[in-house]
């Protein structure tokens with residue numbers, strides 16, 4: 001593999017393009033508007049400069065990575081790729097339309113970074129279910145060491161092995177998950193965050209006491225309500241609903257307070273308010 005296509009240059013796409021270019025791959029990064037792809041290149045440039053500042057990458061490596069990055073608004077450009085990773089908006093019909101619009105070489109592998117859509121279901125919208133796989137990165141991609149590899153029903157052993165080799169070359173640790181709602185990490189993490197919101201809603205503890213409890217009592221680097229705000233409360237709610245709908249198990253029901261916060265537009269860090277208020281110099285607990 002020499003050329004990697006990345007479709008969607010948002011939060012995840014720019015991170016995936018960053019780590020692939022830094023690992024020596026030629027990277028084609030596409031989005032619907034050039035301004036979005038350009039914004040991704042600025043983010044990658046800034047994040048590479050930060051790595052150089054910290055001594056985790058050399059200036060030469062950062063310059064070479066940027067030189068390996070090509071931006072486009074034309075998904076047909078992915079014909080040059082050996083592996084195409086779809087990291088577009090989390091919407092099944094958007095993804096299916098993208099897959100149907102691609103013209104790929106026969107050997108090219110196709111991966112999706114979806115957090116919640118079934119891999120086997122998405123594979124069936126492509127012309128290469130045996131060469132299709134889930135490849136789930138974590139935010140922020142350059143800093144998070146993990147990748148989940150999720151083979152679908154028809155994914156070949158060669159495709160899965162190629163995903164492992166790719167993740168290793170990126171310097172990531174890969175784990176393999178079954179094609180089951182929320183895979184491994186979100187399946188276990190999100191119910192814990194949801195439970196923290198149940199506890200807050202039931203008055204079991206304050207925002208600060210719940211976060212401090214898990215930080216000092218369970219050695220978590222970040223409290224669950226801080227982490228929920230970071231993930232985005234709308235994203236957390238949507239993952240809980242995927243698990244509830246996908247399993248039919250009421251243990252995954254979203255906390256009523258989580259639903260209310262999302263209805264209020266309090267989505268966490270990105271909206272300026274979640275369980276903390278982010279509009280000042282320091283986050284301030286809201287309950």
Ligand code: NAI
Pocket residue numbers: 007008009010011012013030031032033036075086087088089090091094098113114115116136137138139
């Ligand atoms: P985002 O909203 O930041 O970026 C999505 C990008 O896709 C946008 O720039 C949009 O313009 C572009 N796009 C939409 N339609 C397109 C098309 N037809 N062709 C090319 N580009 C198109 O979303 P984000 O957060 O980067 O998520 C992308 C994927 O990664 C989703 O499937 C999401 O579930 C998954 N994911 C997100 C994580 C997160 O923490 N945000 C973590 C792991 C996976």
